[in-house]
Amino acid sequence: MKSLIKKPLSYYMLIIFVLSVINGLLLFPIVDNVIILIAILIINFCILTLFLQFFNVNHMKPLSKAITILSEINQGNYRVRFHFSGNNIIGTISKEINSLARNMNEYSIQEKMQREQLTTIIENTENGLVLIDEKGYIHLVNRKFLTIYGKTMKEYKGYLYYEVLEEEVFHKTIQNAFLYEENVKNEFTHYEGTEKVYYQIIGVPIFNEKNRLKGAVLVIHDITELKKLELMRKDFVANVSHELRTPITSIRGFAETLLEDDLKNKEVAKEFLTIIYNESDRMQLLIEDLLTLSRLEQENFQLIVNEIDVEGLLKDIIPAYQMKARKKKISIAFSVDEKLKFKADKEKIKQIIINLLDNAIHYTQEQGKVSLAINSTEEYVHIHVSDTGMGIDKAVLPRIFERFYRVDKARSRNTGGTGLGLAIVKHIVDVHDGKIEIDSEINKGTHIHIYLPRK
Ligand SMILES: Nc1ncnc2c1ncn2[C@@H]1O[C@H](COP(=O)(O)OP(=O)(O)O)[C@@H](O)[C@H]1O
Ligand SMILES: [Mg+2]
Missing domain, CATH: 3.30.450.20 (PAS domain)
Structure with missing residues (x-):
């Protein structure tokens, strides 16, 4: 069919001419008037030629065009269109071809988009x-x-x-x-x-x-982050076991000696029992700190946020620390805006202040100075604890918020430290969306600033 349509018009003219000649030969015995015969043949030829012309314009040419367009579509050019406005079968073919081209175009765009999306995902x-x-x-x-x-x-x-x-x-x-x-x-x-x-x-x-x-x-x-967490967890378990082993060994040792001695020497017994009491006290502190940390880290942990007035907050803290400071001949100063009220978790804020004051007093020698200031701006509440103590080396400053990190292990233990105080402080500040700044110089002292946003 395709090859027939592609044949030139002259080819069909030749066929018509040959048919007319055959027609003339067939009519020759019937029509004896040559002029009439020629006239019939000419009319015959003209009608067939006109019909051929009509057929060519309305069917052959559009079909040939349709074939060219289909072949273009086949080669991936989906933008070609078939322009034919007739109402006949070619018109229907043209509509179908255009719809095919449009659909193919749509599919190819979608396919390209999907391919691009997939590439973007794979690459990124x-x-x-x-x-x-x-x-x-x-x-x-x-x-x-x-x-x-x-x-x-x-x-x-x-x-x-x-x-x-x-x-x-x-x-x-x-x-x-x-x-x-x-x-x-x-x-x-x-x-x-x-x-x-x-x-x-x-x-x-x-x-x-x-x-x-x-x-x-x-x-x-x-999975490096995951591995680090796993390592941290293992370290943590090892650290806790180590921290607990020291007081337990000591308790066990002294208890054994007491048993062997059968409590004969009252003085020694009293001394050993005091050690046992202190060690168990330390264990209790450690366990309490561990529980505090674990509660803060729980997924469903929620702050109990209430309006805090600073006067009420410091009511119990000030006398206790005045006493502690006096015992160590340290002068302690409180400079707080007592009228200040802000929203936060009262017990947690108390814990921050206690931990910071504890450190300030522990790590400051006799005759030193410790101070606590609480002020505020419109945006945040500023808690500032400073001391004139031993200070912290700049190189280890970022590490002091790690669990169990101590600059001087023996000193921390001797002063009853668990190594968890600042880790707890950092957690509490984090859950309040606050921030900590620390400034310290060896043998000069330490300043810790806590900024809590005022909600
Ligand atoms: N005010 C301070 N002055 C000097 N060193 C400090 C101070 N506060 C904390 N540190 C150092 O940071 C370490 C961690 O503090 P913390 O978490 O409270 O544990 P600790 O139970 O040892 O006090 C301490 O062991 C100490 O070495
Ligand atoms: Mg401490």
């Missing part, structure tokens, strides 16, 4: 990705993966995975994903500069519609 995901076919050839590695290994796509694409992936764990993961046809997880470490990064690698087998293995995707993600 925080995970490294590698796509491998069932024969083990690499088809795709994303940007994250390339940045981990500092290589280019060319160095991977089209190669067998065991030729270009260096880590042994990759080979094992791929092989097991292929072998067991299920997700396989492994972990490995990789040095980025001097930094050790922990990665988890997951091999995910891919199947086609017939459930046949088609390849595998490797997903690599950074």
Whole structure:
């Protein structure tokens, strides 16, 4: 059909001419008048030519155009349109072709968008990705993966995975994903500069519609934060055990001696019992601090926020610390705006002040000075505790809020410190959305500023 339509008009004219001649030959025996015969043939020829012309303009040419347009669509040009306004079958064909072109255009736009979205996701995901076919050839590695290994796509694409992936764990993961046809997880470490990064690698087998293995995707993600948390948890358990072991060993030792001595020497017994009492007291403090920290860290922890008046807040604190300071011959000054009222969790704020004053007195020598000031602006309440004590080395300043971190372990223990006071302070300030500033100089003293937003 296509080749017939494509034939030139002269071809059909020739056929008409040949048909007219055959017609003339057939009519020749019937019509004996030659002029009439010629006239019939000419009329016949003219009618057929006119019909051919009409057929050509209305059908052949549009059909030929339709074929050209369909072939363009076939080649992916979906913007072509067929302009034909007739109401006949060609008109219907033209509408259908235009609708086909529009739909194809729409599909191609959607498909392009989906492809682009997929590429954007693959390229911008925080995970490294590698796509491998069932024969083990690499088809795709994303940007994250390339940045981990500092290589280019060319160095991977089209190669067998065991030729270009260096880590042994990759080979094992791929092989097991292929072998067991299920997700396989492994972990490995990789040095980025001097930094050790922990990665988890997951091999995910891919199947086609017939459930046949088609390849595998490797997903690599950074689990360094998770590992650090795990390490911190382990450290924490080790620290707690260590902190508890010291007083328990001491209690046990003194109790044993007392038992052996059968309480004969009253003086010694009293002295040992005092030690046992003090040690158990320290254990209790430690456990209380641990419980406070654990409560603050609980997911559903909620502050009990009420309006606090500073006078009420300091009512019990001031006399107790005046006494403590007097015992150590330290002068203590309170400079607070007693009329000040603000919204916060009263018990927690008390705990902040107690912990800071405790430290100020503990780490200040006799004759030193300690002060507490509470003021406010429109935006925040400012709690300022300062001392003229031993100070803290600048190098370790950022660490003093860590749990169990002490600049001088022996000194902290001797003064009854648990090593958790500032960790608790930091937590309380954090849950109030506040901030802490610390300024300290060795042998000059320490200033701690706490800013709590006024809600
Ligand atoms: N005002 C201060 N002056 C000097 N050092 C301080 C002061 N406050 C805290 N520190 C240091 O920070 C460490 C951590 O403090 P903290 O968490 O309260 O634990 P601790 O129970 O040891 O007091 C202390 O051991 C001490 O070395
Ligand atoms: Mg302390």
